[in-house]
Amino acid sequence: MEALTLVLLPFLFLVVWILSTGKSLCVRNSITPKTYPVIGCLLSFYTNRNRLLDWYTELLTESRSGTVIINRLAARRTVVTANPSNVEYILKTNFDNYPKGKPFTEILGDFLGGGIFNVDGKLWVKQRRLATHDFTPRSLREYVDVLRNEVEDELLSFLDAAAQDYQPFDLQELLRRFTFNIVCIVFLGIDRCSLNPSSPVSEFDRAFQTAAAVSAGRGSAPLSFVWKLKRLVGFGSEKDLRHAVQKVHSCVNEIIRDKKINTKSDFLSRLIVAGESDEAVRDMVISVVMAGRDTTSAVTTRLFSLISSHKTTECELVNEIRSVKDITGGFDYESLKKLSLLKACLCEVMRLYPPVPWDSKHALTDDRLPDGTPVRAGDRVTYFPYGMGRMEELWGKDLDEFKPNRWFESYDHKTRVLKKVNPFKFPVFQAGPRVCLGEEMAYLQMKYVVASMLHRFQFEPIGMDKPVFVPMLTAHMAGGMRVRVSRRDGSR
Ligand code: HEM
Numbered sequence: 001m002e003a004l005t006l007v008l009l010p011f012l013f014l015v016v017w018i019l020s021t022g023k024s025l026c027v028r029n030s031i032t033p034k035t036y037p038v039i040g041c042l043l044s045f046y047t048n049r050n051r052l053l054d055w056y057t058e059l060l061t062e063s064r065s066g067t068v069i070i071n072r073l074a075a076r077r078t079v080v081t082a083n084p085s086n087v088e089y090i091l092k093t094n095f096d097n098y099p100k101g102k103p104f105t106e107i108l109g110d111f112l113g114g115g116i117f118n119v120d121g122k123l124w125v126k127q128r129r130l131a132t133h134d135f136t137p138r139s140l141r142e143y144v145d146v147l148r149n150e151v152e153d154e155l156l157s158f159l160d161a162a163a164q165d166y167q168p169f170d171l172q173e174l175l176r177r178f179t180f181n182i183v184c185i186v187f188l189g190i191d192r193c194s195l196n197p198s199s200p201v202s203e204f205d206r207a208f209q210t211a212a213a214v215s216a217g218r219g220s221a222p223l224s225f226v227w228k229l230k231r232l233v234g235f236g237s238e239k240d241l242r243h244a245v246q247k248v249h250s251c252v253n254e255i256i257r258d259k260k261i262n263t264k265s266d267f268l269s270r271l272i273v274a275g276e277s278d279e280a281v282r283d284m285v286i287s288v289v290m291a292g293r294d295t296t297s298a299v300t301t302r303l304f305s306l307i308s309s310h311k312t313t314e315c316e317l318v319n320e321i322r323s324v325k326d327i328t329g330g331f332d333y334e335s336l337k338k339l340s341l342l343k344a345c346l347c348e349v350m351r352l353y354p355p356v357p358w359d360s361k362h363a364l365t366d367d368r369l370p371d372g373t374p375v376r377a378g379d380r381v382t383y384f385p386y387g388m389g390r391m392e393e394l395w396g397k398d399l400d401e402f403k404p405n406r407w408f409e410s411y412d413h414k415t416r417v418l419k420k421v422n423p424f425k426f427p428v429f430q431a432g433p434r435v436c437l438g439e440e441m442a443y444l445q446m447k448y449v450v451a452s453m454l455h456r457f458q459f460e461p462i463g464m465d466k467p468v469f470v471p472m473l474t475a476h477m478a479g480g481m482r483v484r485v486s487r488r489d490g491s492r
Contacts, residue, residue, distance in 0.1 A: 032069045033059055040072040052220065053357055053471055056080050057387040065371035066391060074223050076103065078380040080358075082387040084394070085370040088424040090361060090381055092432035098381060101362025107218045110231075111211045111245055114280065115287025127284055128437070130274060134187070134267045135437050141333050143441055146186055147448045148330040150178070155449065158195045159457050163485050168462050170480035171304060173197035175297035175449065180205055182445065183292040188255055188285065189266035207247035212290065214241040216472040252282045290473070295355040296442050298476040300449055303349045305481055306402050308461050313404060314454070317341055318488070321451045336447045340416045344407035346446050347426070350385075351395070352402065354428040357386035357471045385428045386471075394425055459483045 033041040033055075048055035059068040059080075066083035081087060090098045099120035112118040116127040133139070155178055162169055174197050181192040193202040201209075214237045218227045230238040255268070256278055263269040267288065271281045307314040320341045325331070360382040367375040375381060392399055395406070409417040423431035429439045436442070453459075461483050468478040 032071060035071055038073065041070060042072040042074075045070070045072050049220075053386045053469070056358075056384060057082075057390050060384070060387045060391065065373070066387075066393070067369065067371055067373045069373070074225065076378060076380050077376060078360075078382060079369070079373055079375055080382045080384050080387075081369065081371075081373070082384050082391055082394075083369075083371050084388070084422060084425040086373070087383045087388075087427055087431070089370050090383060091424065091427065091430060091434065094367065095433055097364050097367055098361035099364065100360075101364075103362055103380065104360060108215050110241060111215045111248070112287050112290065113283035115283035115285075115290075117287040117290060118283075124434075127287075128434075130271065130276075130284070131267075131288065131437055133270065135441060140440055140444060143186060144331070144333045144336065144444060144448070146182065147445060150182060150185070150192070151448055151452045152330050154178070154181070154192065154195055156452060156456065159453065159485055163457060163487050166484055166486065168482045168484050170197045171459065171483045172297065172301040172477055172480040175300050176294050176476075177201070177205075178449065179295075179297045179445070180208075180289075180293055183289050187267040187288050187292070189259065189264050189268055190255055203247060204251040207244040207251070208289070208293070210240055210244035211248055212293075212473045214238070214244070219473075220471070248286060249282060252285055253278065256281055256285075291436070292438055292441070294474050294476065296446050296449075298355045298474055299346060299349050299353070299442075300446050301477060301481050302353045302467075303345055303446075303450060304453075304459050304483070305461060305464065305467055305477070306349060307345070308459065310402055313345065313402075314458075317345065317450075318454055321455045324451075331448055331451060333444070336444055336451070339447050339451060340408075340418050341404060342447050342450060343418060343443065344404040344416070346443065346450075347407050347421075348402055348404045350428045351389035351426065353469055353475065354385040354389065355474045355476075356428065356430075357469075357475050358382050358384045359430060383427055385426070386475075388425065388427070456488055457485050458488055459485050 033044045035041045036043070044055075045052075056068065060066050060082045067079060067081040067086060070078040070080060081090075100118070101120070105118045105120075108118045114123060116124060116131060119127065155174075158174065174195060177193065177195050177197070181195070184190050185192060193205060217237060218224070221227050227238060230236050231241075234242060256272065259268050260272055263272060268281070268285055271284055276284070307317065320339060324338050325335045360380050363375045363377055363379045363381055365377050369375060388394060390399055398406075405411055407419055407421070409419050411417070423429075423435070429436035429442075461481060463482060467481065469475055470478045
C-alpha cells in the first residue's frame with residue numbers, strides 16, 4: 001500500500017500543479033483558450049471535441065482581433081482566424097508562405113492522392129490550368145443544358161411521384177444523389193444512379209462516402225498518432241478506408257479504360273487526350289468529384305429547412321421565380337442570372353452554414369499576421385468561414401437571424417441590387433489564387449434546383465426541431481431532413 005502511495009503521490013502532485021497553473025493567455029490581440037503546462041489546452045479541446053465549430057466561434061468572439069491560438073499536447077500549434085485582413089494575407093498577399101502543406105495532404109493523401117485538392121506548387125498550378133477549361137462561360141451554358149435534362153426528367157419526376165404518395169422521404173439524401181449524378185455526368189461522362197433515397201446507392205457512391213467520412217475523421221481526431229497507428233495495423237475505420245479507396249480506384253480506373261475507347265467532350269476525355277498518366281487522371285477526377293459532390297446539396301437542403309420557418313421569404317422567392325420567365329421547359333442561363341433574391345438566400349444560408357466551415361494552410365516560414373499574431377514555421381493556420389459568419393463586427397447585431405435582405409445594396413419588390421461583398425470577409429468559396437473553381441457552377445446548380453422545386457412544390461419538414469450541423473469534409477445536417485412534399489397548385 002505504502003509503495004503504491006509513493007508511486008501515486010508525485011503523479012497526483014503533477015496533475016494538481018498542471019491544473020492549478022492553467023490560464024488564458026493573450027498574445028497581442030489574439031487569445032488562447034485555458035492552457036496548462038505540458039498538455040496545453042488538451043482538456044478544453046477534448047471537452048469541446050463534438051462542438052469545435054461553436055467553441056472556436058466563442059473564443060473568436062472574445063478575442064479583440066478575431067484570432068485564437070490553440071496549443072495542445074501532440075498537435076501542432078494552430079492559429080484560427082476570423083479576421084478578414086488576416087484571411088486576405090494568408091490566401092492572397094502572402095499566398096506562397098501558406099500552402100496546404102504535408103500535414104494536410106497526409107490526412108487526405110490515401111483518398112485524394114495527387115489530385116488538385118491535395119497538392120501545392122507546380123503540381124497544383126498544372127492541374128488548375130487543366131481544370132480551368134471546364135469552367136469557362138461556354139462550359140457553364142452547356143452545364144445549364146445538363147441541369148435542365150436532369151432536373152426536368154429525373155428530379156421533378158421523383159417529386160411528382162412523392163407528392164402523389166405523400167410519403168415522407170429524406171430531402172438531403174435526394175439532393176445529395178442528384179449532385180453526385182450531375183458531377184458524374186459532367187466530369188466523368190457516366191450514367192446516373194437512382195435518385196430514390198430509399199434505394200441502395202451505387203458501389204462507387206458508397207465507397208466515396210466512406211472514404212470521405214473516414215478521412216474527415218482523421219482531420220478532427222484529438223491525437224493524430226491514433227489514426228496513424230490504426231492505419232499501420234489495418235484496424236477499424238482505417239481498414240474501411242483502405243477498402244473504400246481500393247473500390248473508388250477500381251471504379252475510376254474502369255471508367256478511364258472505357259473512356260479511352262470512346263473519348264467525348266467531357267472533362268475526363270480532355271485529361272486523357274492531354275496525355276496525363278492514368279494515376280494522375282484518376283487522382284484529378286477523384287478530387288473534382290469530391291469538390292462538386294455534396295457541397296451544393298448541403299446548402300440547398302439547409303435553404304429548404306430555413307424557409308420552412310420563414311414563410312414570407314418563401315412567398316417572395318416563389319414570386320421572383322415566376323416573374324423571371326414562363327418556366328415551362330426549364331430555365332436558361334440568362335433567367336437564372338436574374339434570380340437575385342434566390343442568390344441572396346443562398347449567400348445567407350452559406351454565411352450561417354458554410355459547406356466548408358474551416359480550411360487550413362501550413363506556414364513555411366516564421367511570419368506575423370496583419371493583426372500582430374506571430375506565426376511560426378510549421379504552424380497550422382486556419383481561416384474559419386463558420387465563425388466569420390457569426391462575428392458581430394462583420395454582420396451586425398442581427399447576425400443570428402436569417403435575413404437575405406442584408407445582401408442587397410437597396411431593395412424593393414422590383415429592383416434588388418446585390419452588394420459586392422469582400423471575398424475575404426465571406427470566404428465560403430475560399431478566395432485569392434486558389435478560390436473554388438466551381439463557384440459559378442455551384443450557384444447555377446443551386447438556383448436551378450431550388451427554383452424548379454419551389455415553383456412547383458411545397459415541402460413540410462417532419463420532426464425537425466434544431467437540425468445539427470456536422471463538419472465532415474463537407475458539412476451537412478445530421479440525420480438528413482425528412483419531408484413530405486405536395487404540389488403548390490393543390491393537385492395530386
Ligand atoms: C456551394 C458549393 C461550393 C462551395 C461552398 C465550395 C467551396 C470550396 C472551397 C472552400 C474550396 C477550397 C478548398 C481547399 O483548398 O481546401 C474549393 C475548392 C475547389 N472547388 Fe469548390 N465549392 C463548391 C462547389 C464546387 C463545385 C460544384 C465544383 C465543381 C466541380 C467545385 C470545384 C472546386 C475545385 C476544383 C476546387 C479546387 C481549387 C484549387 O485548389 O485550386 N466546387 N471549393
